Amino acid sequence: MTPAALPFLRELGDLKRIHSAEAPGSIAERLFALGWGALLRGDQPAAVMEQIVGAALVSARLGDLDLAKLIRLGLGPDAVPVLQRAFDEVTGDLDPALAQRLRAALVHGRPAPGAVPSFVGKLARQPRAGVTSPGQPRILLQPAENHAEHCLMVAVYGVLASAWHGADPVAVFLAGMAHHFHNADMPDSGYSGEMLLGDRLDTAIETARAACLDELAAANPVLATTIADALAPIAGDTTPEARAFHVADVLDRVLEIEQHLRAAAVTMDVVLGAYGLVHDGPVKAFHDRILADAGLA
Known part of the structure; x- marks a missing residue:
């Protein structure tokens, strides 16, 4: 990881703020829902990762002009080359093998919509805490991102970071998509709230996370096990997957605040x-x- 990666990560982070008349919610929020819909119906996690991350990279430049929209607008066989041009424009520094894998998925477009677990909507409605510190009032920067947007961006950043750490990008993607399960039922009070919960924090998080895993297990037991396995290492940083995840998580947390400060400084x-x-x-x-x-x- 070097500062050279930051400009594109900043650009990708703006998927939390790009909207269109296509549907409610930011592109990041909707990609999060599409990813979970695909996983729940049994699409292979590797294929979901490739489609979602490929779509995110393309959307950095094309916004909601995805494959389906371009075809509806009459581009026909020229639709995929447009996506490929957008992809190539932003991925010059991406690991070549990973870039080839993601680029190949562009022909499939975004995953088809499907039924999603209830936690998807909850995370989309659950705002992030903002900047908090024990004993200090909260610093609120509006509009606040939601947890679905944060999870999607951590999943995407994590895949990009997987090449830096020799990690399995699919496992990192799944960890990113699921790492805030607990906030589906647990409003985000930030670091200050965590400190006030004290030794009951882990109980609250584990109880809320278990509810999401139980919901998955009822619909797709194999997926629930796969997600639990992906989450297990991220409590530490000893595995390549955990390190790639934490690169993504901490960068998104800080870049989200930075974008508010950058916007305020524009002349x-x-x-x-x-x-x-x-x-x-x-x-x-x-x-x-x-x-x-x-x-x-």
């Missing part, structure tokens, strides 16, 4: 100059004059 010089908000076109000169007359340029 009009950046927006109009570096980003060309008023971009080239047949009436750009007139637009520039309007902004100058209004004192905005």
